[in-house]
Structure formats: C-alpha cells, structure tokens
Amino acid sequence: MAKKFNIDQEISKASTLPSSFYKDPAIFEDIKNKIFYRSWQWIGDVNSVDSYGSAHPFVLLEDFLEEPMVLTKDKEGEIHCLSNVCTHRGNLVIEEAGTYKKMICGYHGRRFALNGHFEHMPEFKETTNFPRPCDNLHEFPLKQWGPFLFAGLSAVFDFQAVIDIMNERVGFLPFHKFTHDAKRDKDYFINAHWALYCDNYLEGFHIPFVHDDLNAVLDYGNYETIRYDYCNVQIGYAEGTEDVFELPEGHIDHGKDIAAYYFWVFPNMMFNFYPWGLSVNLVQPIDLNRTKVSFMTYVLDPSKLDKGAGTGLDKVEIEDEAVVEGVHKGIRSHYYQAGRFSPTREQGVHHFHSLLAQFMNQDPG
Numbered sequence: 001m002a003k004k005f006n007i008d009q010e011i012s013k014a015s016t017l018p019s020s021f022y023k024d025p026a027i028f029e030d031i032k033n034k035i036f037y038r039s040w041q042w043i044g045d046v047n048s049v050d051s052y053g054s055a056h057p058f059v060l061l062e063d064f065l066e067e068p069m070v071l072t073k074d075k076e077g078e079i080h081c082l083s084n085v086c087t088h089r090g091n092l093v094i095e096e097a098g099t100y101k102k103m104i105c106g107y108h109g110r111r112f113a114l115n116g117h118f119e120h121m122p123e124f125k126e127t128t129n130f131p132r133p134c135d136n137l138h139e140f141p142l143k144q145w146g147p148f149l150f151a152g153l154s155a156v157f158d159f160q161a162v163i164d165i166m167n168e169r170v171g172f173l174p175f176h177k178f179t180h181d182a183k184r185d186k187d188y189f190i191n192a193h194w195a196l197y198c199d200n201y202l203e204g205f206h207i208p209f210v211h212d213d214l215n216a217v218l219d220y221g222n223y224e225t226i227r228y229d230y231c232n233v234q235i236g237y238a239e240g241t242e243d244v245f246e247l248p249e250g251h252i253d254h255g256k257d258i259a260a261y262y263f264w265v266f267p268n269m270m271f272n273f274y275p276w277g278l279s280v281n282l283v284q285p286i287d288l289n290r291t292k293v294s295f296m297t298y299v300l301d302p303s304k305l306d307k308g309a310g311t312g313l314d315k316v317e318i319e320d321e322a323v324v325e326g327v328h329k330g331i332r333s334h335y336y337q338a339g340r341f342s343p344t345r346e347q348g349v350h351h352f353h354s355l356l357a358q359f360m361n362q363d364p365g
Helices: 025-036 159-170 194-201 313-330 347-360
Strands: 040-045 054-060 067-073 079-083 118-120 142-145 148-152 186-190 224-227 231-237 258-265 269-274 277-287 290-299
Touching (some): 040 054, 079 142, 142 159, 159 231, 159 258, 186 313, 194 277, 194 313, 194 347, 224 347, 231 347
Antiparallel strands (some): 040 148, 067 079, 186 290, 224 231, 231 258, 277 290
C-alpha cells in the first residue's frame, strides 16, 4: 500500500516531509508517475524549430522519464510536440535534428506528416480496421511563453495560469529581445535527492549563512515569498546595489527597488529574472542520490551582466550544492525524521511539500 503524506496547511503547525520521502527507492519510483508525468516541463525555445520542416528530437528527462519526443514545425508554421516513437514497432522516427518534408521511420517505412498524422505504411493493404487514431504519433499539450516552450505529459493543471502569474511581474520585459548565450550554459551534477535541491531554492532563510556575496546586495529583512497554486515567486529587494529593474508605471511593484524575481514552477523549474536577463534552472532527477541541474542563460542587456544579484551565479551554485549534499547525508541518520518550518522564512518550502504530498496521495490513474 502506497505511503500517505500529510502536511498541515497551517505552516505554524506543520512538519516537513519525513526523511523516508528522500530515502525510499519505491517512493522515488512513484514520483515519476504521480508528479512528473502529471506536470509540465521546459523543452527549450522556438529556435530549435526555426523554419518549416524543422524537426528536433530529444529525450525528456534523460535517465529518469526517458520519454522520446520531437518538436516539429509544419507548413502552416505551427509547432507540435510529438512522441518520437513509431506506432508500428516502437522505433525512433527522427534520429537527428534537421529539415524534413515528411517523417519516415527507418525501420519499416511508416510515414507521418509533420503534425504527427499517419500517412502511409508499406505492406498493410490487407490489414483490417487500419489506420486508426492510435496510428498517429501522440501529440503532447504544448504551451509557449515568449520564445520558451513547455510540454505536458498528462498534466493536471493549466500552464497558462502559471504564465499569467509570471507575466504579472515580468510581462513588461521584451521577451523577443532575449538572446540565448549558450557559452554561459552549464550542467551541474549533485550527489543529492532532487527535491532537496528545490527545498533549498525555495527559501532565502539560508542566504546570510551561505551566500556572503548575494547577501551583500539583497535586503534580507524584506525578502518576500508569494505563493500561488502551482508556482511561487521570491522577490529579492536591492541593498548595496543600484542594479534594479526599471519597472513601468502601473506595475504591481512600481516604485520598489527589485534586484531579482525568482520564480519556481512545480515541480522542478526555476526562472530567475535579473536586470540583465534570465537564468533558467531545470532540476532533473537521475536516481535517488543524484541530480542534474541545468542552467540556461538568456541575455537582455549585456551591459548589466555580472552585476547585482545576478552575478556570481556559479559561486552561488557551488555554495548551494555543498549544503544540499550535506542535508542529503544528514537525513540518512536514524535519529532524524522530520523538521519544522519557519513561518516567516520557509513559506516556499512548505508550499512545495504541500504540493508533493497532494500529488503523491492521489492515484494517477
């Protein structure tokens, strides 16, 4: 019988998830179907399919979900996110990114249009009740936010609602001017459970103790966390830096000195907006004890790079890794079961644990 989790909705009464959540291999396997298949994932930007006939194959959460997918752009200019698995015998359809008039499986020649619809299959004239809808490539729900693309597998919440929340604070930015700086992209491998990394991200409580440089440019006393249904935002107010957003009149934070907006989207996506642009962080489970965190950099104003709260991100990351790996080791103790939340500083972690419990307690069907 699946373990049930309980997080009291009153943070002052609540305890964290039990240490078993981070240690039990069966729970880790359950997370795939109950959390990751029922949520949304970042799958890149529109530049990967920049012209008619473009096809970009990828594996969603490699070494974890292992879901083969392909982005395509059809002749109408519509982008599709499709299963990259042939509906005949399960071979991969598109092996390499490129430009295609049709998608043809290299195993037995089954042909699909760029929107995933089945078109032709050799030696199937005598097959009855063929083709059927299941002979089309499965199409996943796709959402676009500026140039950024997100796919839902069997998502149970509307990603547009998340986009609308983020746009309330950063929608004034000219997303079409953001430029991907691949030279600044980096993957980090951490010897810790993926959710512990998210726990750490979701509170500024540790900043004065772990991040000296970051603490020097943020006003810790006014650091703020605002929760929504499936996302939250941490607002970093500036202190000791003039590198702040130029917020337009009518903006919800107009008149405030904002150094950074840190958005987290359930379960594993982070969008960190600074005056210079955006750092996207994806937390990708590998196994119970190992996590890959990918940083992607989108620059709006190069003259503001390496200034303010958005500088020294590699140093901040290394500092975070050290404490997360320390927690991963510590919770293996027989004498640690769970902790309590700071009602003033750990609203984001409480929110995350509440969602994890909610999803894990439901039958994904």
